[in-house]
Amino acid sequence: MNSSESALAGSPGALRTNLDHRAGGGPRDDSLVVVANRLPVRRVRRKSGTVWETSPGGLVSALVPTLERRRVTWVGWAGLKSRRTPPFRHDGIDNVPVPLSGDDVEAYYEGFSNRVLWPLFHGALRAPELRRSWWEAYRSINVRFAEAAAAAAPRGGAAWIHDYHLMLVPALLRERRPDLRIGFFLHIPFPPEELFARLPWRRELLAGLLGADVVGLQTRRDEQNLRALLEGTEGGGADRRAPRVETFPISVDFERWERAARSEKVRRRSAALRRRLGTSKTILLGVDRLDYTKGIDARLRAFQRLLREGAIAAEEAVLVQAAVPSREGVTEYVEQRRVVERLAGELNGEFGEIGRAVVHSMHRNFGFDELVALYLAADVLLVTPLRDGMNLVAKEYVASRVDERGVLVLSEFAGAAAELTDAMLVNPFDPEGLAARIADAVRAPDAASSARMRALRRVVRERDVFRWADTFLGRLAAAGGDGARRRSRRAASAETGDAAEG
Numbered sequence: 001m002n003s004s005e006s007a008l009a010g011s012p013g014a015l016r017t018n019l020d021h022r023a024g025g026g027p028r029d030d031s032l033v034v035v036a037n038r039l040p041v042r043r044v045r046r047k048s049g050t051v052w053e054t055s056p057g058g059l060v061s062a063l064v065p066t067l068e069r070r071r072v073t074w075v076g077w078a079g080l081k082s083r084r085t086p087p088f089r090h091d092g093i094d095n096v097p098v099p100l101s102g103d104d105v106e107a108y109y110e111g112f113s114n115r116v117l118w119p120l121f122h123g124a125l126r127a128p129e130l131r132r133s134w135w136e137a138y139r140s141i142n143v144r145f146a147e148a149a150a151a152a153a154p155r156g157g158a159a160w161i162h163d164y165h166l167m168l169v170p171a172l173l174r175e176r177r178p179d180l181r182i183g184f185f186l187h188i189p190f191p192p193e194e195l196f197a198r199l200p201w202r203r204e205l206l207a208g209l210l211g212a213d214v215v216g217l218q219t220r221r222d223e224q225n226l227r228a229l230l231e232g233t234e235g236g237g238a239d240r241r242a243p244r245v246e247t248f249p250i251s252v253d254f255e256r257w258e259r260a261a262r263s264e265k266v267r268r269r270s271a272a273l274r275r276r277l278g279t280s281k282t283i284l285l286g287v288d289r290l291d292y293t294k295g296i297d298a299r300l301r302a303f304q305r306l307l308r309e310g311a312i313a314a315e316e317a318v319l320v321q322a323a324v325p326s327r328e329g330v331t332e333y334v335e336q337r338r339v340v341e342r343l344a345g346e347l348n349g350e351f352g353e354i355g356r357a358v359v360h361s362m363h364r365n366f367g368f369d370e371l372v373a374l375y376l377a378a379d380v381l382l383v384t385p386l387r388d389g390m391n392l393v394a395k396e397y398v399a400s401r402v403d404e405r406g407v408l409v410l411s412e413f414a415g416a417a418a419e420l421t422d423a424m425l426v427n428p429f430d431p432e433g434l435a436a437r438i439a440d441a442v443r444a445p446d447a448a449s450s451a452r453m454r455a456l457r458r459v460v461r462e463r464d465v466f467r468w469a470d471t472f473l474g475r476l477a478a479a480g481g482d483g484a485r486r487r488s489r490r491a492a493s494a495e496t497g498d499a500a501e502g
């Protein structure tokens, strides 16, 4: 989500020391190999030429701070098509780029990952397009990632694989490197059985996950959905390896947001924003990747309903919608952008005056300080996804509200709703109910809002992203021990001719 320009300090040479005692030789190593679709930085084309910037999305913004005190090699795509980039070191992380051609991006990333798995795992909000050629590409790119990870991991080390793009990698990596402890974390929801069953390749995907020692999910509901499948016939029966399946709700670096919110620079910026928007007005804010799962259109329609009904006056409130460009090669995203822009235009056409918009809709990347200033300026944050793995924007808002003010309106369909029970919970599928709750948020008395915000801050402070990473990696260390014991028992029983343990 946060995007900032970054110059790369490293060179391929910087990686070499870490690569020397790889596969086969050398002592056991406690360093970590992260495997994710994107590297923490990506190459993008700008008018000025090709530049590196922080990769978009919650995965990178959450994971990076937790890696600071670890020795990490990160295997992932560097952005742009078909470009071979040598390994490089940046911000203390050894990056191993996996090249993707234009066809790979189209079939593996835009196709299978984002037009099949993404919509299906988000409750089939759009119909998944089940193309065989996309599946083939997904499989072969997963092999490519597994091979890169196998070559990068030190003997006896740990690999942490992330997200739906790489669900086959745990088993593929296990085949190549049985010495590793392997963890997998899914950042998006895991769907119920009747949706997952639509996939002609469901068995292969589950078998992929079974290669992991630990599989982590965002919520109990996701965990139950996966368990139901693993315990059924799709899971492969009783003699399969059983990964540890557990809920680990991802979070934010609470102190970083809090520190920024207290800084003079951000406070000044936030006050200036408020002045420009109208000091006496209620400021409503939405911050999202521009994605059809986020319910941006639902919230704009709810605001339109309130203005039309006169429940909110145009002079009284203003809605700021900060939308970060995302997956612009995918039709459904292009369509969603059109819908959002049309609605914002309609609202301003109907209720705006010269010099007084009722909606400010922006479609670009936002810097960290700019986001904190927006969060601090907003009286109400609208987080209204139709389905969301977690939603870190909700937690960022809470962490930024050092003044203990502000109202969080949060969809029941975001993973975050399971923890942030003191938010004002809403059902984005219910247009009238959503509008009514937004009106309640605008009118919420200060004392009640502060009490809610204090409670929310306690939760996010205590369950920050460091706790998430430490808990996951702690489980991986323990489960890896069990796995290693199981594997050596299996080897021993194979020698004596006993039946191998499952």
Ligand code: F6P
Binding pocket: 037, 038, 056, 057, 058, 059, 060, 163, 187, 188, 326, 327, 389
């Ligand atoms: O959480 C889902 C996710 O796909 C992450 O893997 C990623 O950080 C984010 O959304 C951004 O998406 P993309 O990598 O497709 O730009």
